[in-house]
Each structure stands twice: as structure tokens, then as C-alpha cells.
Amino acid sequence: MLKQEFLSQLRTGLEAASIEDIDECIDYYDEMISDRIESGISEENAVAQMESVESIISNYKLEKPVTKLIMDKVQKSHEEAKGKGKGTLWIVLAIIGFPIWLPILIVIFVLLFTLYIVLWSIVIAIFSVLVALGATAICGLFTFILMFTGFTPWSLGLFALGAALFTGGLAVLLWHPIWSLCKAVAGMIPSIFRKIKKGIA
Amino acid sequence: MDAQLRRGILDACVLAVLERGESYGYKLVSDISTFIEITESTLYPILKRLEAQNMLTVRKAEYNGRLRKYYSITDSGRARIDELLGEWEEIVKVYKYIAEERGDKNA
Numbered sequence: 001m002l003k004q005e006f007l008s009q010l011r012t013g014l015e016a017a018s019i020e021d022i023d024e025c026i027d028y029y030d031e032m033i034s035d036r037i038e039s040g041i042s043e044e045n046a047v048a049q050m051e052s053v054e055s056i057i058s059n060y061k062l063e064k065p066v067t068k069l070i071m072d073k074v075q076k077s078h079e080e081a082k083g084k085g086k087g088t089l090w091i092v093l094a095i096i097g098f099p100i101w102l103p104i105l106i107v108i109f110v111l112l113f114t115l116y117i118v119l120w121s122i123v124i125a126i127f128s129v130l131v132a133l134g135a136t137a138i139c140g141l142f143t144f145i146l147m148f149t150g151f152t153p154w155s156l157g158l159f160a161l162g163a164a165l166f167t168g169g170l171a172v173l174l175w176h177p178i179w180s181l182c183k184a185v186a187g188m189i190p191s192i193f194r195k196i197k198k199g200i201a
Numbered sequence: 202m203d204a205q206l207r208r209g210i211l212d213a214c215v216l217a218v219l220e221r222g223e224s225y226g227y228k229l230v231s232d233i234s235t236f237i238e239i240t241e242s243t244l245y246p247i248l249k250r251l252e253a254q255n256m257l258t259v260r261k262a263e264y265n266g267r268l269r270k271y272y273s274i275t276d277s278g279r280a281r282i283d284e285l286l287g288e289w290e291e292i293v294k295v296y297k298y299i300a301e302e303r304g305d306k307n308a
Contacts, residue, residue: 025245028226031269032241035227038265051242059242 003033006047013053019060029056112196119192123185130178133171140164208247211239213285215247219257219274220282226270248272256281
């Protein structure tokens with residue numbers, strides 16, 4: 001086998017083993033074989049003196065910490081799963097980690113749901129102020145009208161008219177800022193959840 | 202030999218050879234092979250690790266129309282040799298103790 005063929009096989013093996021610095025490793029063995037050739041050994045013999053591609057990869061992996069190897073394996077499996085739509089390791093990890101990830105997933109879901117409810121409650125609460133002012137004004141006017149029928153005393157009717165004018169005026173005054181505030185908060189909710197989704201992904 | 206112990210010894214060997222002067226991959230394998238078995242595939246990760254630990258520096262230089270990497274020891278590398286020699290003295294003491302204990306029992 002000649003040098004280029006050996007280096008090509010080594011590259012394929014390193015790529016399959018998901019080793020990061022492939023070019024650097026290839027340069028190293030290129031240099032090693034070239035130095036042997038220059039020391040007077042034939043190209044075939046220089047390549048033959050090299051270890052097998054499997055042995056080179058095995059020695060390289062032995063140097064790596066176990067955690068790094070596992071992370072590489074998981075990363076590779078994740079990439080494969082993304083590309084091909086399958087990932088045996090991910091399925092195995094999902095099954096083994098079931099008692100851990102399920103409660104965490106439930107907690108995350110509950111927290112997100114609570115946040116969703118709280119944000120919409122703020123919108124409803126703000127809008128309710130406007131509705132309450134409007135409703136008070138209408139009721140006040142109704143009470144004032146009833147005063148002419150004799151159902152309500154004059155004093156209460158006039159008080160109701162005053163209250164209706166006050167709350168109605170306030171409702172008209174606050175309509176625009178409250179409506180804008182509600183729209184702003186409601187508009188923020190999807191973007192907040194988009195950011196959370198992006199952070200999780 | 203235990204893999205961990207062998208790794209420590211090989212680290213010390215590489216650094217000791219580099220203490221003599223700058224060297225390159227093939228020469229390092231040739232020099233170290235005279236007293237302990239080492240292959241290219243064993244040396245490569247050692248060089249990478251020692252470089253990452255700042256115990257040696259690497260420079261590329263042109264040689265016969267191609268690039269060759271030259272390795273030099275740093276002060277941290279020299280300190281590591283002293284450290285390993287200190288550790289080795291302790292290992293020798295323990296070795297002697299174990300050997301004596303065994304000798305007493307066998308006697």
C-alpha cells in the first residue's frame with residue numbers, strides 16, 4: 001500500500017470515529033511516513049511499518065476521557081437522528097432516563113402553563129378595569145333614569161348620575177392607554193414563548 | 202505495565218528527550234524506542250496532550266519541500282519532569298518496602 005492510499009483509509013476511519021482534528025492527524029502520519037522514506041525505507045515498507053487504522057483510532061480514543069467519548073457518541077447519534085430520523089442511542093437513553101426526565105418535563109410543562117395563564121390574567125385584569133368603569137357608568141345612568149319613575153330617591157339618582165359621569169369619563173380617558181397596554185402585553189406572550197422554545201431547543 | 206503508569210512514564214520520556222533539544226515526531230519515536238516501546242499512534246495523543254497542557258510548544262518549518270513539526274519543551278514541561286522524578290522516588294520507596302515485606306514473609 002502506498003502513502004496516499006493509507007492516508008485516505010485513515011481519513012475515512014477517523015471520520016467514521018468522529019475524531020475532531022482529522023487534518024492534523026493526517027499531517028502527522030504523512031510526516032511520519034515521509035520521514036521514514038527519507039531515512040532510506042521504501043514507500044511500501046514505510047506504510048507497512050505503520051499500525052493499522054483501527055489501532056491508531058483505538059490508541060487515540062484511549063487518550064480521551066470517558067466522558068468526552070460518551071459526549072462524542074451522543075453528539076454523533078443526535079446528528080444521525082436529525083439526518084435520518086432515527087437514533088438508537090437516543091431511544092436507549094430516553095428509556096433509561098425515563099424516571100429522571102419525565103418529572104422534569106412535567107415540572108417544565110406546568111411552569112410554562114402557569115406562566116401562560118399569569119400573562120393572560122394580567123391582560124384580562126387590565127381590561128377588566130375598563131369594563132368595570134364602563135359598566136358602572138351604564139348602571140349609574142340607569143339608576144338616574146329610574147329616579148324619574150319613582151323607584152329610586154332623588155338623592156340616590158343624582159349620586160348615581162355623578163358616579164356615572166365620573167366613571168364614564170374615566171373610561172373614555174383610559175380607553176386608549178388601557179387598550180394599548182393590553183395589546184402590548186398580549187403581543188409579548190407569543191414572543192416570550194418563542195424565546196423559551198428557542199432556549200430549550 | 203499499568204496503562205496509567207505507562208502513560209506517565211511515556212510523558213516523562215518525551216519531555217526528557219525534548220530537554221536535550223528540539224525534536225520532531227519520527228526522531229522522538231526512534232529515540233524513545235531505544236529504552237521503551239512506543240509507536241506513532243501512542244506518541245501522537247501524548248504530544249497533543251502535552252501541547253494542550255503547555256508542556257511543549259510546536260513550530261512548523263519547511264524541510265525537503267514539505268512542512269515538519271518541531272517540538273520544544275517549556276518551563277512547565279521541565280517542572281513536570283522534576284515532579285515525576287519526585288513521584289518516582291516515592292514509588293521506589295514503596296517498592297522497596299513491599300519487596301522487603303515479601304522477603305521477610307518468604308524467609
